[in-house]
Amino acid sequence: MTERIHNFSAGPAVLPVPVLEEAQRDMLSLPGVGMSVMEISHRSKTFDEIFIRAETGLRQLLDIPDNYHVLFLQGGASLQFSMIPMNFLPAEGSADYLITGSWGKKALKEARRAGATNVAANMADGGFTRVPGNDELKLDPSAAYAHITTNETIEGVEWKQEPNVGDVPLIADASSDILSHPIPVGKYALIYAGAQKNMGPSGVTLVIMRDDLLQRIPEGLHTMLNYRTHVENKSLYNTPNTWGIYIISLVCKWLIEKGGLIAMHRENEKKAQLIYDAIDSTGFYRGHADHDSRSIMNVTFRLPSEELEKKFTAEATAQGLDGLKGHRSVGGIRASIYNAFPLAGVTALVEFMKDFENKNG
Numbered sequence: 259m260t261e262r263i264h265n266f267s268a269g270p271a272v273l274p275v276p277v278l279e280e281a282q283r284d285m286l287s288l289p290g291v292g293m294s295v296m297e298i299s300h301r302s303k304t305f306d307e308i309f310i311r312a313e314t315g316l317r318q319l320l321d322i323p324d325n326y327h328v329l330f331l332q333g334g335a336s337l338q339f340s341m342i343p344m345n346f347l348p349a350e351g352s353a354d355y356l357i358t359g360s361w362g363k364k365a366l367k368e369a370r371r372a373g374a375t376n377v378a379a380n381m382a383d384g385g386f387t388r389v390p391g392n393d394e395l396k397l398d399p400s401a402a403y404a405h406i407t408t409n410e411t412i413e414g415v416e417w418k419q420e421p422n423v424g425d426v427p428l429i430a431d432a433s434s435d436i437l438s439h440p441i442p443v444g445k446y447a448l449i450y451a452g453a454q455k456n457m458g459p460s461g462v463t464l465v466i467m468r469d470d471l472l473q474r475i476p477e478g479l480h481t482m483l484n485y486r487t488h489v490e491n492k493s494l495y496n497t498p499n500t501w502g503i504y505i506i507s508l509v510c511k512w513l514i515e516k517g518g519l520i521a522m523h524r525e526n527e528k529k530a531q532l533i534y535d536a537i538d539s540t541g542f543y544r545g546h547a548d549h550d551s552r553s554i555m556n557v558t559f560r561l562p563s564e565e566l567e568k569k570f571t572a573e574a575t576a577q578g579l580d581g582l583k584g585h586r587s588v589g590g591i592r593a594s595i596y597n598a599f600p601l602a603g604v605t606a607l608v609e610f611m612k613d614f615e616n617k618n619g
């Protein structure tokens with residue numbers, strides 16, 4: 259099969275076709291280099307240029323202030339769950355966690371191994387259907403930091419604006435909505451994200467970190483688990499994921515050519531709205547998240563029965579609409595529609611939903 263299908267996978271996920279084509283063209287030999295990007299030293303001038311393109315592309319797209327470091331690490335967003343408390347949760351301190359879904363729960367679990375935590379909000383009741391209002395937060399004003407998950411990939415619940423945590427440093431796992439809309443980076447102390455949804459392939463983790471956080475890192479941490487190591491060595495203490503950083507540089511170029519994150523956000527809202535409208539126009543489909551918290555990246559919904567959900571995903575797959583099965587922990591249907599997911603795929607899904615309801619409703 260050489261035809262591309264519509265890939266609704268939550269991650270690793272669809273990448274822009276022009277990015278894949280450029281990578282394919284240059285696979286055997288980068289222009290003027292005679293080797294592929296996977297065969298050159300991470301300390302070579304060629305890779306240095308690629309690295310700079312990835313970093314400056316991200317800085318431009320996200321308007322990252324100069325007092326923030328941009329790091330390309332490994333270990334996935336999951337390793338950040340541990341590195342953050344190891345670096346920033348002092349022995350005598352406590353960290354606030356705002357839990358709006360499954361990934362926030364995992365982050366909290368690792369933080370608890372490192373020190374004291376306070377659950378400032380837990381939206382588990384009702385199965386994580388919304389983010390809390392500021393008046394619902396039980397914040398600790400002396401917390402070392404407050405942690406949120408900007409978009410809960412499994413439940414499809416997204417913060418539309420930052421919670422008000424006062425002067426407490428705000429740390430965000432933005433794995434599944436990074437680059438989908440502009441972010442006021444200055445409101446955060448640290449933002450991290452695995453690359454494999456909206457930025458590139460798996461194996462690279464982006465960390466955007468305000469410089470003053472370096473002062474908080476305790477002595478004695480293992481070298482690779484210490485953010486200072488990666489800042490001082492500009493992400494090249496050890497061999498980075500050169501291929502992943504190369505693809506990120508191409509994705510940034512593609513995004514800039516498309517008009518940046520304001521344009522991308524508009525497109526993402528339009529795509530998500532088409533599916534939410536299809537859900538809301540009938541009693542057959544039932545959206546998981548409350549309207550105000552609906553994700554524009556992961557649209558989650560249920561059908562009247564699990565049997566129908568199984569039938570739905572099987573028939574959709576047969577029609578080239580792949581990856582619609584909800585996460586194994588919650589079931590249902592999940593349509594992940596990241597930046598690179600085409601509008602044509604969304605309209606194909608909406609048509610399929612109408613047709614499926616007509617036959618089974």
Ligand SMILES: Cc1ncc(COP(=O)(O)O)c(C=O)c1O
Binds near residue numbers: 434
């Ligand atoms: C919001 C969020 N956080 C963390 C993770 C874990 O990322 P990784 O597999 O890169 O460790 C994921 C993965 O899907 C995610 O969606």
